[in-house]
Amino acid sequence: MPDLDSISILTLWTAIAIYAGSFIAYAFDLARRSAVSAEAKVLVGVGAGGGADAVELGSDAGSASGAVGSDGAPMKKQRFVLARIGTSLAVLGWLFHLTATVTRGVAAGRVPWANLYEFAMIGTLLIMLVYLVMLTRLDLQYLGSFISGLVLVLLGAAAANFYVDVTPLVDPLKSVWLVIHVFVASLSTALFALAFALSVMQLMQSRRERRIAEGMAKTGPGFLRTLPGTVRLENMAYHFTVVGFIFWTFTLIAGSIWAQDAWGRYWGFDVKETWTFIIWVLYAGYIHARATRGWRGNPSAWLSITGFAAVIFNFAIVNVFFKGLHAYSGLS
Amino acid sequence: MSSSRSDKKNTNKKNSDTSALGDVPAQADRTGSSAASDPLRPSDHIDYVENGSGEINQPKLGFVGWARWGWRQLTSMRVALVLLLALAIAAIPGSIFPQRSADPNGVLKYKAENPDLFPVLDNLSLFDVYSSPWFSAIYLLLFISLIGCIIPRIKHHAKALRAQPPRTPARLARLDDHVARTWVPDGGTNADADADADADADAAASRAAGVAEKQLKALGYRVARYDRGRTRSVSAERGYWRETGNLVFHIALVGVLITVAIGGGYAYTGQKVVVEGASFVNTLIDYNSMNRGRFVADDSFDPYALTLDSFDITYEDFGQPGAGQAGNFAANLSVREPDGSTREGTVKVNHPLVIGGDKIYLLGNGYAPTITVRNAEGVKVLSQPVEFLPQDSSMTSMGVIKIPDGLSEQVGMLGFLYPTAVKLESGAFASAHGALQLPLLTLDVYEGDLGIDDGTPRSVYQLDTNDLTKLTGRTTDLKSIQLQPGETADLPNNMGTITFEDASPAGAADTLQSVKRYVSLQIHHDDSALWVLVFALLALTGLGLALFVPRRRMWVKATASADGVHLEYAGLARGDDPTLAAAVDDLARGHERLLDGTTPRRDIPAKGA
Numbered sequence: 010m011p012d013l014d015s016i017s018i019l020t021l022w023t024a025i026a027i028y029a030g031s032f033i034a035y036a037f038d039l040a041r042r043s044a045v046s047a048e049a050k051v052l053v054g055v056g057a058g059g060g061a062d063a064v065e066l067g068s069d070a071g072s073a074s075g076a077v078g079s080d081g082a083p084m085k086k087q088r089f090v091l092a093r094i095g096t097s098l099a100v101l102g103w104l105f106h107l108t109a110t111v112t113r114g115v116a117a118g119r120v121p122w123a124n125l126y127e128f129a130m131i132g133t134l135l136i137m138l139v140y141l142v143m144l145t146r147l148d149l150q151y152l153g154s155f156i157s158g159l160v161l162v163l164l165g166a167a168a169a170n171f172y173v174d175v176t177p178l179v180d181p182l183k184s185v186w187l188v189i190h191v192f193v194a195s196l197s198t199a200l201f202a203l204a205f206a207l208s209v210m211q212l213m214q215s216r217r218e219r220r221i222a223e224g225m226a227k228t229g230p231g232f233l234r235t236l237p238g239t240v241r242l243e244n245m246a247y248h249f250t251v252v253g254f255i256f257w258t259f260t261l262i263a264g265s266i267w268a269q270d271a272w273g274r275y276w277g278f279d280v281k282e283t284w285t286f287i288i289w290v291l292y293a294g295y296i297h298a299r300a301t302r303g304w305r306g307n308p309s310a311w312l313s314i315t316g317f318a319a320v321i322f323n324f325a326i327v328n329v330f331f332k333g334l335h336a337y338s339g340l341s
Numbered sequence: 342m343s344s345s346r347s348d349k350k351n352t353n354k355k356n357s358d359t360s361a362l363g364d365v366p367a368q369a370d371r372t373g374s375s376a377a378s379d380p381l382r383p384s385d386h387i388d389y390v391e392n393g394s395g396e397i398n399q400p401k402l403g404f405v406g407w408a409r410w411g412w413r414q415l416t417s418m419r420v421a422l423v424l425l426l427a428l429a430i431a432a433i434p435g436s437i438f439p440q441r442s443a444d445p446n447g448v449l450k451y452k453a454e455n456p457d458l459f460p461v462l463d464n465l466s467l468f469d470v471y472s473s474p475w476f477s478a479i480y481l482l483l484f485i486s487l488i489g490c491i492i493p494r495i496k497h498h499a500k501a502l503r504a505q506p507p508r509t510p511a512r513l514a515r516l517d518d519h520v521a522r523t524w525v526p527d528g529g530t531n532a533d534a535d536a537d538a539d540a541d542a543d544a545a546a547s548r549a550a551g552v553a554e555k556q557l558k559a560l561g562y563r564v565a566r567y568d569r570g571r572t573r574s575v576s577a578e579r580g581y582w583r584e585t586g587n588l589v590f591h592i593a594l595v596g597v598l599i600t601v602a603i604g605g606g607y608a609y610t611g612q613k614v615v616v617e618g619a620s621f622v623n624t625l626i627d628y629n630s631m632n633r634g635r636f637v638a639d640d641s642f643d644p645y646a647l648t649l650d651s652f653d654i655t656y657e658d659f660g661q662p663g664a665g666q667a668g669n670f671a672a673n674l675s676v677r678e679p680d681g682s683t684r685e686g687t688v689k690v691n692h693p694l695v696i697g698g699d700k701i702y703l704l705g706n707g708y709a710p711t712i713t714v715r716n717a718e719g720v721k722v723l724s725q726p727v728e729f730l731p732q733d734s735s736m737t738s739m740g741v742i743k744i745p746d747g748l749s750e751q752v753g754m755l756g757f758l759y760p761t762a763v764k765l766e767s768g769a770f771a772s773a774h775g776a777l778q779l780p781l782l783t784l785d786v787y788e789g790d791l792g793i794d795d796g797t798p799r800s801v802y803q804l805d806t807n808d809l810t811k812l813t814g815r816t817t818d819l820k821s822i823q824l825q826p827g828e829t830a831d832l833p834n835n836m837g838t839i840t841f842e843d844a845s846p847a848g849a850a851d852t853l854q855s856v857k858r859y860v861s862l863q864i865h866h867d868d869s870a871l872w873v874l875v876f877a878l879l880a881l882t883g884l885g886l887a888l889f890v891p892r893r894r895m896w897v898k899a900t901a902s903a904d905g906v907h908l909e910y911a912g913l914a915r916g917d918d919p920t921l922a923a924a925v926d927d928l929a930r931g932h933e934r935l936l937d938g939t940t941p942r943r944d945i946p947a948k949g950a
């Protein structure tokens with residue numbers, strides 16, 4: 010019998026390597042956008058023949074190829090070749106990632122999200138999935154380096170530090186709620202991640218817009234010129250967050266039902282419960298902030314960022330270093 | 342049919358557009374809410390526009406004025422937001438410091454490790470964060486704010502649910518989402534007979550408006566007709582569920598808080614350790630520990646009884662991943678109901694047993710070696726299973742035997758049970774597996790004052806050796822007592838004997854059942870849990886409605902003129918509504934189809950129309 014878990018490990022590291030490639034392509038894409046938009050003022054379109062040389066960009070970022078339109082022409086029309094390479098690699102990496110996750114599940118004979126290593130695997134799988142699915146409806150490729158970078162770091166760290174052998178489940182985890190609660194939690198994490206990336210972009214864009222308004226010469230990274238304005242970024246972040254928030258609310262309720270069965274009470278301010286609650290309250294605050302005078306815009310973006318920081322803290326720090334009933338990291 | 346749509350997008354469209362509407366009454370014009378059907382919002386809400394009565398400008402001096410001002414502050418969006426953030430921050434220390442409610446042993450440990458810091462932190466309630474004055478203050482203020490905020494909104498919304506959609510604005514073209522067309526009904530216009538043509542056009546306009554009215558009704562809109570001069574118009578509104586959902590959500594939160602607060606008074610949670618073969622009767626005195634709400638009377642327990650018939654457990658095989666890991670715990674119980682009937686029941690992790698309003702949970706399990714102690718004359722002074730507490734995953738277990746009477750001195754014994762004993766290189770024992778493959782009991786004997794005569798409560802699981810003299814084991818001349826099931830040893834100083842009874846059933850071929858097991862059960866009663874769940878699910882439903890039901894107004898206007906019927910369609914979002922533009926287009930297209938597919942004669946540019 011082939012050792013499925015070894016296959017899983019192998020495909021996971023392959024996925025990590027491909028994600029690294031995706032990250033690099035996306036990063037060069039941003040660099041190129043900066044260069045292109047800086048040149049765009051000067052250059053008249055010379056025709057977009059740049060597929061081949063765009064690949065080994067960096068050096069010839071200043072060349073005219075690919076730069077189309079004058080200032081103010083909608084940059085959306087441009088075909089960001091490097092971004093598309095980044096996306097293709099992300100899709101490819103995701104397929105390996107999916108294979109790794111599925112084989113891990115088959116090897117374990119259960120859903121592949123029962124210890125920290127597996128939480129990281131499914132969580133990043135969903136972050137990438139939500140991003141890629143949204144790409145079919147919205148142009149979000151400017152978030153690519155952000156998303157693939159985040160996934161790369163989380164997945165790499167988990168694979169390197171959190172790996173545990175497949176072991177049978179401990180009794181409290183033998184429940185349908187493991188399937189539902191953990192999956193939905195991971196899904197909302199994925200949505201919050203996307204909102205987080207958009208909020209960061211929003212803050213950068215807002216800084217740029219302010220500098221333009223003040224007539225400053227330096228307006229920050231040039232790629233921002235190819236991004237939507239702050240209002241659009243904020244609206245997108247908001248929509249991802251509210252969907253994530255609903256899932257998070259469900260996570261909280263499902264977790265309480267499970268806790269009632271497994272631990273004999275639905276709520277006990279266990280460390281993990283506490284942080285789930287804190288995150289919920291933070292995002293409720295974010296939603297309110299968006300509806301409050303003087304809080305829309307940058308302050309609410311900061312709240313979205315704080316919310317996601319708490320999500321990551323809950324995942325990486327609370328799971329590993331805090332003691333409590335949710336001691337399912339599998340690490341000893 | 343071709344048409345033009347205005348395409349001006351500004352960032353703050355709701356406010357700018359509503360105030361631009363022409364024929365709405367002056368008052369409503371200034372508020373930006375052209376109808377009573379707009380949801381009420383606190384004055385610092387982003388969609389709020391001052392209503393012109395000047396109320397919020399200057400607080401009247403005097404107590405009432407200040408109280409009103411304070412109340413307005415408390416029920417503002419800003420304060421709600423600050424309180425929410427304060428709540429999040431205030432919850433953090435409870436995850437850093439051990440809490441008495443969740444981890445009492447952790448608190449004791451913290452106290453032992455930080456004797457100087459502990460009293461300071463304790464005074465700040467950092468070990469009872471969630472019942473601390475400051476935490477309570479924050480959430481109580483938040484809920485007062487919440488109630489103060491939603492009551493006027495509920496009243497307002499109740500009226501809005503019965504209100505008519507607002508009057509059609511004079512200049513629809515000023516709205517972002519606007520489509521204009523000209524429709525020439527069959528037969529065209531008759532240039533020779535002006536009066537006839539006018540009548541025809543008016544009839545056609547009426548028909549168009551009537552069709553739109555039906556169409557919007559079918560789409561779930563509430564509709565009203567506003568006709569004026571040669572203009573027929575339909576005003577429609579939908580999405581009242583959005584505000585209903587928002588209110589349901591906030592009310593349900595209050596519901597959760599109240600049920601938790603009241604429910605706690607009627608809830609109880611008790612613990613009981615039951616050894617195989619033994620019983621537990623659900624009365625206050627039979628519990629090992631009990632935590633009950635203030636309204637739970639001494640006699641409010643259903644007098645059912647439980648007997649632990651057996652306890653199941655499995656171990657992962659050697660050579661498998663997770664070898665030796667225990668699981669599939671199941672306590673097989675006989676239940677005698679208060680009415681005397683009996684039944685079997687099993688308690689597993691994740692599967693509590695329900696008896697009446699109580700739920701029985703399996704919290705833990707362990708070994709309870711049966712110990713018999715006889716005095717020098719051979720008279721039994723103790724013979725019972727003694728619960729040992731597991732110390733590690735291989736079930737190395739520690740237990741205490743106290744014999745206050747019957748021997749020449751009070752005697753305490755500190756024992757270790759190794760289910761599968763192995764000798765380490767150091768000479769110490771350890772257990773290699775949780776099952777009873779090679780059980781070994783070691784005991785150290787102490788004599789002296791057990792300290793139970795002065796009435797101080799002492800844990801049965803702890804032996805305070807301060808006032809005792811050690812008789813066996815390290816630092817003494819005698820070796821610790823070592824027993825396998827069925828063996829007997831002499832106690833030091835000829836005090837008597839001790840026997841580790843073999844509890845195996847008759848004819849057993851191995852030692853796997855030689856020691857009885859015990860389970861630690863938790864009995865939990867909380868009728869409010871169901872209501873908390875109901876409110877939580879209500880909150881979730883309300884949230885879904887509040888966030889995803891689009892709230893929008895639609896207008897269709899048909900103006901009769903010499904060259905046909907001028908049709909206008911416009912939409913206005915109340916809140917985030919990314920699909921509004923598509924909805925206006927759909928409306929126009931659907932209307933056109935319903936108007937017998939008649940084509941318009943020419944386009945009218947929407948801008949400036």
Ligand code: HEM
Nearest residue numbers: 293296300383416417418421483486487490587594887888
């Ligand atoms: C327990 C505390 C609270 C929580 C957890 C909470 C949570 C939420 C959430 C999740 C939403 C978004 C869903 C929706 O739009 O219906 C919301 C909206 C809203 N909340 Fe609260 N809320 C709380 C207290 C308050 C208080 C005290 C007020 C009044 C000052 C308030 C006023 C509002 C308003 C006006 C909206 C609509 C926002 C909009 O127009 O988008 N909430 N709240």
